[in-house]
Amino acid sequence: MTSTAIVRFRRDLRLHDNPTLVAASEADRLLPVFVVDPRRVGEREYGGPDSFRYQRLGGHRARFLRESLGDLRDRLRGHGSDLLVRRGHPEDVLPELASEVGADAVHEQTLPTTEERQTGAAVGDALAAEDVARRTHWTHTLHHPDDLPVQPTVIDDTFTPFRRRVEAESEVREPVGVPDLPPLPDDAPDAGELPDPLGSAPEQSADERGVLPLHGGETRALERVEEYVWTGDHLREYRETRNGLVGADYSAKFSPWLAAGCLSPRFVADEVDRYEAERVANDSTYWLLFELRWRDFFQFQFLKHGGQQFRREGIRNRTDIDWRWDERVFQRWAAGETGVPFVDAAMRELAATGYTSNRARQNAASLLANDLRLDWRRGAAHFETLLVDYDPASNYGNWAYIAGVGNDSRDRAFDVLSQGERYDPDAGFVARWCPELADLAAVDPGYTREPWTAPSGALVDAGVELGVDYPRPIPALGDRYDAMS
Ligand SMILES: Cc1cc2nc3c(=O)[nH]c(=O)nc-3n(C[C@H](O)[C@H](O)[C@H](O)COP(=O)(O)OP(=O)(O)OC[C@H]3O[C@@H](n4cnc5c(N)ncnc54)[C@H](O)[C@@H]3O)c2cc1C
Incomplete structure (x- = not known):
């Protein structure tokens, strides 16, 4: 019998080193999907006595995200596939699509923060009701949580001991290659236009005084790694320059692509290893990985402390601070x-x-x-x-x-x-x-x-x-x- 899977992209808008895509590609037919969830791109209210409202997705990131989705769609098309884009709640959209194409599994990235976990759980429940499996994959950190010296729920709350143990006792897994993508299901629905704008704020282009034109997408992400590490040879002095304020190359500027998942941190680590073998291994090459471990640290802290991280008193329950409002x-x-x-x-x-x-x-x-x-x-x-x-x-x-x-x-x-x-x-x-x-x-x-x-x-x-x-x-x-x- 022909198996059909859906791969739902979240903060992993890439083909390289994407274990979710690799696992989903074991099916005979594959439907790649991105769901624009209005709850994540519109207004949000912080409740409680000091409640306030704010716009979640501003114009710069909205543009970056649309560019990233456009690039992902192009790359998937280059591999004989496509990217379906839908607006709605993932827990509604995904079961509907699964039933439309007869999918037996939905593969998606799992994320550590509260709302993302809630949505994931809602998707799981809705799929289970339709007898469709939800398969999750952790793909956005340098170290996989299963490889940490201790469970993420009991890691140290301070960075230095966390880092020391991780450096001594945890290996970074090898990045996975781009899989051969199965064809789309025969009855795949129309891919749909990319919403423009994606959120409620108009998209914004950056002022030319900015450090670097930051355009979304895996293609641009890989170019930036090439430019920063190899062509510009800036990695050798990263530690000395990283506190800079003006210009493209005082730091790597990988963060927008890492955040959207256009770039895998394990790919970056692999490039650092290669650079150390071919050019130089020094404090700077180490320090870029050190900073990526800061990034990991916060991801795992949110797994550990959940919603407490978003409370004003924080994980330390600091009720003694007299916060003011003006x-x-x-x-x-x-x-x-x-x-x-x-x-x-x-x-x-x-x-x-x-x-x-x-x-x-x-x-x-x-x-x-x-x-x-x-x-x-x-x-x-x-x-x-x-x-x-x-x-x-x-x-x-x-x-x-x-x-x-x-x-x-x-x-x-x-x-x-x-x-x-x-x-x-x-x-x-x-x-x-x-x-x-x-x-x-x-x-x-x-x-x-x-x-x-x-x-x-x-x-x-x-x-x-x-x-x-x-x-x-x-x-x-x-x-x-x-x-x-
Ligand atoms: C108040 C505040 C808010 C921040 N918000 C974000 C955010 O929303 N998203 C984000 O990616 N970074 C955030 N950072 C961390 C840091 O400022 C950025 O990651 C960094 O400036 C990105 O530029 P870069 O890629 O050139 O960094 P580089 O110096 O080149 O560092 C390489 C990578 O290491 C990671 N990294 C470096 N420093 C940190 C750090 N302190 N915490 C976590 N990861 C780090 C980033 O992924 C970065 O791309 C925040 C820092 C502060 C102080």
Whole structure:
């Protein structure tokens, strides 16, 4: 008897190293499907006493996702298959399709975060009612959870001991090859148009001041790995450059493709191994894998702690923090109008491009959560809307960590002014995104980063009137940020 399977793509929009696709391809007929779930691309409300609403899928990531789906469809077509795209709840769409094409199994990626798990469970129940099997595959981390030294549910809550044990006791599995894809079922429904836009926000292209044009899709992901690792030979100095703020190559910029699953972390690790064998093995080559283990760490933490990770008190149940709320202050932070140029540059870059560096994210998050003490989840939700590389575990995990409610008991507050001085010594980053302050750098880059310290003559010469051309720091930040106020 002919067997028919459905492969549902989620955050694994690729053909390379995709064990879900490999397993599904054992069937005689295969229908590849992507379901646009309106619950994930529209508005969401955070309940409770401090409830708020926000747009989940912003314009940059919507564009990136559509590009990724278009590329996946092209690649599947290149292998004699196709990608069916449907809008609806996966637990409704998948059983309907299974019955339409007579599928006996649906293969899909399994993910660690609460909503994704809930949807997965609902899909499983709905399929079971139709006597269709749901087969799940864990495919988005460097280390497979079955290969961890201990079950993910009991891993250490602190990164360093987790990493040490994983490095010593767990191997990264070999990537799997692209399978021969079975033909589509004879009665396969029409593939359907890619929704445009995918969510409710209009798609957005990035401002040309961005670090790199970030276009979705496996094709572009593999090109980026080739460019960064091999053609540009940047991997050899990754550890020294990774805290940069401006330009394409201070860090790998793999995150958007990793988040959408256009790129497999095991493929990246394989390339690092090859680079170490053919060019150089040094601290930098090790450090890229170190960072991918940070990514793994957050994924497994969400498996361990579930919904607790999204609570304001976090996994450490910090009920002692006096979170405040001031909508106007939040809006100034979000708009890059706090009056602290290093943070404003980060927030403006994020809004204009969907990306900002790790260093900039840390400082912007710390100012909101630690200096202003505004509910960190609101900041995390704002990042969720904007980030082209948004990943629930990496985003909420990093936010909680910085806000002091997550995976580290030490104080993670950043001294934003000294961070600016250290990482943006020539104020090039600030000048790029706060051009109204650029001319002050000719006198002293410190004046661009902290314009309230500039003598009035320098301000006049640079054509800057504080409070008019560029805001004075938010008063809640205190005197340190504005000696003149
Ligand atoms: C407040 C905040 C929110 C963040 N939100 C996200 C998010 O939604 N999605 C996301 O992928 N990263 C997030 N990060 C982590 C990090 O900032 C980005 O992964 C990194 O800036 C992406 O650029 P890159 O690919 O050039 O990184 P590189 O420095 O080249 O690192 C290589 C890869 O390692 C992983 N990585 C590096 N640092 C981290 C980290 N701290 N946590 C998890 N993975 C890491 C990423 O997959 C990255 O692509 C966040 C960090 C902070 C401080």
